[in-house]
Amino acid sequence: MRISRRTHLPKLLFLITLLIPLVETKVDGRLEVYGNFLTIAANNSSFSADNYTDFGTVFNRTASVDYTQLSRTFVLVNGGSSNLVISEIRLEDEQNFFDITTSAVGTLSPNESAELVINFNSRAFGLAFAEVVIESNDPNGSFRFFIRAKNVECNSTKCFGKLPSDPTVCNSFGTCIGQNTCSCAPLYAGTNCQTPIRWNDGNTLVQAGHDFSPRITIGPELTDPNEVYRIKVAINKLSLFQDTEVSIGVGSSPPGDLAHDIGQIDREYGYLSSGRLYSNGVHSDYGIGYGEGDVVLIIYDLPQNKLSFAVKKAGTHEFLPQGEAFTGLIARPGKSLHLMLSLTCFGECELELVD
Known part of the structure; x- marks a missing residue:
């Protein structure tokens, strides 16, 4: 028996219409953020003075830390095709360095804009950071970006x-x-x-000969809250006892005694010539070793409170970064952090602070 295909065509068309979903044009409010007429990307974690995410620097006296402040205006725009409802704008700022002085909470029609004014209140010296969080009905969710500013002490x-x-x-x-x-x-x-950048005797050189016990030399005080210190120590001559090392780092000054490796006692942060780290009496693996003819670069980022090292090997021209060594450095009560050097010299030793 022969069956015509046309007898099934109406059923087939009916099934196709059931399977094809209805297509709707979805209309949304879309949040766009600008600083100084430049776009700020959502989830932006970099800083630029051009788009105001880096507010810049103010200078204040010790007695009037918050006298000079900074204010920046950001523009929020609805780039979508329906109303944008901004329900909340907040600052995730544990130190309370910033304030919102003009909010933009409310409803924006398509292409409408509103100003968000944020003030850096200069309540403390140093670098300040905050995250701006804008909640709205934008389907992309929360709009977040970071801001920073610096308050420098100047008397x-x-x-x-x-x-x-x-x-x-x-x-x-x-x-x-x-x-x-x-x-x-x-x-x-x-x-x-x-x-x-000098050792405590005012010189750039540390010289020793047949000094059979670890001997600490104290360098400059590292307390400027806005400074990233980059200090180089050239190892011009070095004769070490067997199983002894040079120790370069940061510690509380004055130390409890002047005859130990940097890192042996509490709140000292040393980098040993074997390539190990030494802190609070504990050794840990870190980087390459260093010796005669090498230059050690100490990088102490005080705003971020991070200590790292780099080494330029003898006969080479480039420093080899060894990476982050310590974070959250703390001086002992009543003391301040200084550059420190400790070595035990078998013959002739000379270490020099260089530019």
């Missing part, structure tokens, strides 16, 4: 960098390269070039 009557012709600008050990910006002379550091 000079003229405040460094404002009058480049004045001999006291940059503490007389640097050059003013912009308003309140110093380029320090070799072997000086700090926001006002106020820290000479």
